[in-house]
Amino acid sequence: MDTPERNRICTPKSKFEDSPVFNYLNSLSPIKSVRSANISQTFNSLSFSSPPSVFTSPHVSSQKESRFLRRQFFSDSSKSGLASDNGNGGNTRVTDAETAEIFNCSADPPQNPDSGSGTKEGHLPNESLELAIELPRKLKYGCDSPESNPVPQHGYGTDSVREITGTSSSLRQFVQPSLLKCSCPTNGVGVQETSQLEERNDEEEGSGWENMISDAAELLVSDPSNDAEATKEQLDPNISSLDSQAPKLPQECLKGLPKTQSGCHGKDNLGTGEGRVQIDTNCTPQKLQSNAQSKKKVKFPNEKKNGKAEADCKQQRGTRRRCLLFEMGGGQKRSLEDDSKSGSSSPSDGKVTSDDGQLVPFKVGNNSSPCMVPGIGLHLNALAVSGKDNRMVKHETLPSGKSLISMSSHITSLQSVESDQQPLNTTFSLNSLERDIGPAVSEDQVMQDAYQASIFGVAEEFNESGSPRKKRRRFENGGEESCKRCNCKKSKCLKLYCECFAAGVYCVEPCSCLDCFNKPIHEDTVLATRKQIESRNPLAFAPKVISHVAEIGEETYKTPASARHKKGCNCKKSSCLKKYCECFQGGVGCSINCRCEGCKNAFGTKDGYVGEEIEPEGEESEGSEKNNMRKSLQISEIHKDKEDQYPDHVTPITPFQISRMSVQLEFSSSSGKPPRPSIFPVGSSPRLLTNHIQQISGMLPTPLKLEKHFQIAAPEDETPEFLKGENSSPISGVKTASPNRKRVSPPLGKSTRKLVLQSIPSFPSLAFHDQADDHQ
């Protein structure tokens, strides 16, 4: 069972990598763990146990990898020239060797450079060709446009530095997880340390964190050349390490963490974890490049599609980083104030991160589950993806430089419930949740990256000069929440009118708002305002779109498909066919809760929704068709769900994500614009994402298609209860905890959910899953 799942997860790679090596890697849990690293970092502040993060990360990592790969492509292409200039031409192999060494450090430093690079190199030619072909397409938006390339301006060296820093972060993510898995010793500490180290490095370099981030983002997104290379390099190393070493990793990890340290020149040799980090940071871009190259080689050989998928995934990773990597700590205020303007962009903010920081307790954080879903900012977006309810207010600097304020909203219901029931379990569940989130995010990111790659990169350019609206739209579409921008003039960005505020994100430069108080400087005001709003409406900041969640025993499972707008829309003239409609905007069908008139929501009409239960009545034609679609989809979903469960660590997919996917798809297809960030993402399980992506890559066409494919998630099952009453909403859940339970017993959840949920083990241990997967 697992194998297929894993394949899905890695699908992009796997496809690329038909080679047994990839399969092997996929099968190997450690690699996955590496992926998860990103997430773990995000959550570092929370101090999660390494293991969960590791597992969760795999998806993410994969995505990131894909993203990086893309970038690399660009960069490579561009670089090739640069390299020639710099005399780096010969570096590729050398770098490969170096990278191999670097990675090997963890395993066998000296030994394998060749093996890793060699295998990769063998593939390279084909891949490069494919990449060259594919890249242009993908890059069109970001890369092609000259504007998109801010990097070029920067000296190569500077870029490299930034890249390095950025890469270091990325690398950290990758590396750390692996390290964590392998060595585990330093887990939390190591991660934090690594983050610190990164920060230090960044500081040393003199580039602001924000700058770094923004640059990195730009580079990643738009810059094919240098930045891309850097990112690639950064990513690649991880990837390459994974790929080349993947087979080795498990063993090596066990053996070699120390070696890696020794091999890599860490600035500071803190611990194994640090060593890794350092390694990453230390690794020169060249090395990274080599790794990246090796990776490229490996991945691309197969099919363009695969390459695309990978690229998407990679991009997503990059995106994620942007959004997630930097968490603002309680210390943020200071840093933020200092940085105030940048909105977040200040390096200090980014620096604050886990160690310092702590989440500003907007509300009492139940658990520190780190899982804030970073991207969730949009009203709709806030989707429950997070599933976790961390109420903690986090400040995360988003790619755009915005910092998440956070609230992860109230989705806590599940967790809270669990916590109530079993404190011990809660931690576990949290981990699982985190895991879920991570993957989910990754998926989303993947989706986003796909779009972002095309669109997003461009968006950033606009930030500074472009017209706010356009920028915003592009950002929103391509970017994620983090990319959100508002244009508030009278609300001071302290009301829900403001998307940024509603999303729990600070306004950033790109925002064209006036008299904005939604900035770190005014953190107190923002928090106070939020409290007020929440006091009025606890669900105010809760995700508007709610996915169906089921709880089994102690664990909560996300039901795949169902997602509905919490509150329902009230559309009268838009027929729920435009973004005016929150349901439509959220990529979900209208539900009973909707009071819309003439509902024609492409994702599912109100009638249709009822129709599932009461189909005959409503718009039968549409409803019936949709239902059929849904059924088919559901079936597929069921399978997916099962698969997802295992691979992802049990944590069920967040319905939101799925809904997002559908939405995103639509938008992308329909408007050609990237779906909103929040919506983007997607499918809870990376697998789904990969699958979807694959499908989508070819498909994107009309929203309808997407709907058909994805719709399942949105329509149905839904959690009746969420829909039924806002009260039941997660937020309420936070208070009472009960809501989830209600959800769990979905009367409506006709079909699949139950099966899925049942199949999932209550608390699968990571190792357990892996094993189980293997057996399966």
Next chain:
DNA sequence: GAGTTTGAAACT
């Protein structure tokens, strides 16, 4: 880019 439309949020 300006203006209009739309529906949520906020207010009464």
Next chain:
DNA sequence: CAGTTTCAAACTC
């Protein structure tokens, strides 16, 4: 709770 106003996004030209 319903009605009205305010607001900003979404949309159109």
